[in-house]
Amino acid sequence: MKDGKCPRCGSAEVYLSSSPFSDSIFVKSNTPSIETFTTSAYLCLDCGHLEMYVSDTSVALFGKGKSLKESIPASSNWDKA
Helix, strand or coil: CCCCCCCCCCCCCEEECCCCCCCEEEEECCCCCEEEEEEEEEEECCCCCEEEEECCECCCCCCCCCEHHHHCCCCCCCCCC
16 A cells, blocks of 8 residues: 555555554553554545554654564563464
């Protein structure tokens, strides 16, 4: 969908969320901190297909952001499917 074409129906009526910081995934850890990963959402207006992509690195307010692969397995609010 990142190319502007819906993989489900082939439509070009694909829109990207323009507010990346309003769409986020929160990862709780065993420490008091919460990692925030921004997402990009693509939506097809013809069939309603939605795809979300998560950033590889968390938003860091202080210091360096953690990687998604490091944060999710150690989190308290995400379980392996």
